[in-house]
Structures are given as C-alpha cells and as structure tokens.
Amino acid sequence: MQHTPSSTDAPVIALIAGEDSGDQLGAELIEALRTRYPGARFVGIGGRRMLAQGFESWYDIRELSVMGFAEVVKHLPRLLGLRKALLGKLLSLRPAVVVGIDAPDFNLGVERKLKAAGLRTVHYVSPSVWAWREKRAEKIGRSADRVLCLFPMEPPIYAKHGIDARFVGHPLADRFPMVSDRAAARETLGLPHDAPVLAVLPGSRPSEIERVGAIFIAAARRVAEAMPAVRIVVPSANERVHAQLQALLANFPGTSPILTNGQAHDVMLAADAVLLASGTATLEAMLAKRPMVVGYRVSPTSYRIAVALRMLKTDVYSLPNILARACGLGKRLLVPEFMQDECTPDNLSRATLELLGDSERRGAIVAAFEFLHQELRGGLEGRAADHAADAIADLIAVPDLPTASAGH
Secondary structure, three states, X not given: OOOOOOOOOOOEEEEEEOOHHHHHHHHHHHHHHHHHOOOOEXXXXXXXXXXXXXXXXXXXXXXXXXXXXHHHHHOHHHHHHHHHHHHHXXXXXXXXXXXXXXXXXXXXXXXXXXXXXXXXXXXXXXXXXXXXXXXXXXXXXXXXXXXXXXXXXXXXXXXXXXXXXXXXXXXHHHHOOOOOOHHHHHHHHOOOOOOOEEEEEOOOOXXXXXXXXXXXXXHHXXXXXXXXXXXXXXXXXXXXXXXXXXXXXXXXXXXXXEEEEOOXXXXXXXXXXXXXXXXXXXXXXXXXXXXXXXXXXXXXXXXXXXXXXXXXXOOOOOHHHHHHHHOOOOOOOOOOEEEHHHOOHHHHHHHHXXXXXXXXXXXXXXXXXXXXXXXXXXXXXXXXXXXXXXXXXHHHHOOOOOXXXXXX
C-alpha cells in the first residue's frame, strides 16, 4: 500500500541516527525541517542533540555505535532484535518519510524493508561509493527513494545507476570559517603564541583508542623528544576515552601534553600540525586549514575480509586525499597517510617532524585546503541542513511514488 501522509502541514518524520556525528546532523536537520513544518512530530533513534530539538527517541543511540565486520558480527543478535522492533513501530506508525542518517550497515536494511512496504525513504550521508564497490550504489537505490550526498563527486556515480541523489553540501563546511583564528584558539586553551603546537587525535571511540592510542602517543613522545619546544594537546571525545588517554599519557617525558575534555575544534585551530586517526576528523582538520599526518588500523579480521573480497577501490584513505583527487588536484598525496601495518610510531613521528619543519610545504597545503573547502560548499547558498530539509520536503510533497517490490 502506498503511503499518503495524513497531513503535509504536521507530518510525522522518522529519523534514525547511529552515532554522535549522526546525532549532530539529525539535530540540525530537525531544526531546518521544523521551520517548514512547525507542527511536525519527529521520532526514531537519536542522541542528546536531537532530544534537545524535541525528538522522541525510542532507543538509546549507543546501541547502534558498532564499527567493523568483526564488531558487527559480535553484536548481530542484539542489532537484529532492535531492527525488528524498530521496523514494527515504523510500519505501524507509517510516517510521512523515514530518514536514515549515515550508519549504512544498519539503516540501509531498515530503509529497504520500509521502501518495499510503500514508505518514503531518504538516506542522508552517502556511503563511500567512490572507495568501495561502486555497484553498492544500486543496493542503496533499492533502499532509498532519495540519497542526500555530502560530497560533490557522489551524485554522478548514482546517476549512472538511475538513482535520485542530491548534493546538499557538507555540514562541516558551514562550521569552519575560510580563514581560521589560531591566536584566539591558543588564547582559549592557554597555549603560548610562539611555541610549535601539535594536536594529537587518536580517535573518538574506546575501540579506536585500544587499537591505535598507544601508537599515536608513542609517536607524539618521539616528536617531543626531537623537538623539546613543542606543545602537545590531546582532546578527548568523552569520559571513557579521557580515562584511556590519561593512562597512555602517564610518564610522558618533558612538558606533559595537555589533555582536554572535548574542544577538538579549538585544539585543531590552535595547532601548527595535526596527528590523527583516519575518519571525519581528517575533514575537520582540513576545514581548519591545518596540515596533518594520518594513521589508522582496523581489526585484523575486518582488514583481511576487505582485502579478500577486493572491496577497496581506492589506494588513498583519508578524506582530504580523496577529495583532492576528485577535485582535480592531481595524484600527489596532500596528506601523509599510514594505514594498517604502516601505522607505526616511527612512520607517524617522522612524517610529523618533517611537516613541522617545513613551513613552505605547510603553506601550500593550507592553500589546497582552502580550495577544497570551497568545493565542499559547492556554490550553494545557505546551510547544508537547509538544502537537506528542502530535498526531504520535496519528497514529502510528491503525491505518489512507485511502490518498490518486496523482491528487490
């Protein structure tokens, strides 16, 4: 049965966010949608930021925060139970639209069943179709009536498969100025204005700190030994990560690193260079216009599966390098990156010291990052959340959509 909203003025809109970054996107999206639908009801799965916008969360967002093949397998029975209960609620309520925010391993399966049942579905934040199997775009099209893309190179990939995908701009590009104020950030953090500053971000999840935290802190120790004047600042994402980092930083030689509660953006803005784990943080460092060195390790099981299935379709991993290639800046790496077995204290510290010692190279990187920042805005006026809300409102307004067959 095709779903027709009972009221387009006060629709029920379901959102499913699976982690902290999705909660941020969801909160901004709710705010933008509420200007279009003041009487709307927002339900599903979200975190504290979405709750602050009047969202009704049926489950704790932390139940979906699982990464990697091995980790998902371990939690599969619980996730399947949660998905079944969530589907039951949504099929009973039949909201005007269901928006899966990132978390593709969970959300695409939910969206697919809901689309087959005649509900309108949107996937906000395209999975990395340019890095993994491009045929995955077809699978996403069977799940979502519309895909909202954060990167300008994504819609053309979906167009090849006949899938409705819209570039809405990247929300992070709205949060960083084109020219950042290093002096103000150092003032905020109580850092000297004349000392070299290195920001170290080994990850935002406890599992990431367990995997690479010791490697990053060992690399920072070597940088400090080679450059005694350097000030090292390590932001922690939450209390548990803070405790893990505090233990790793014990007995650090020389001037002890500053461990902050949150303030990752300020820490990046205050830095001359950033040493960090691959992921969204690399995009934040790019938008802060801070040269960086990137390292990462996934679980050996996850890595072996990805290699065995030939799933990886790119030889670069960090978002700044991927964007630089997609936007025509050539194949030379903007950002040194060390993945899996290459992610060692020696490699990370050597590359970081080279970066800190070469101001001309840092200047060229900053100029490239400014260009990429403009590309992420895509010439769009206004916030990414507003463009996303417009794309969702357009879908709600369509009288009828073709019903997906359950066999897809």
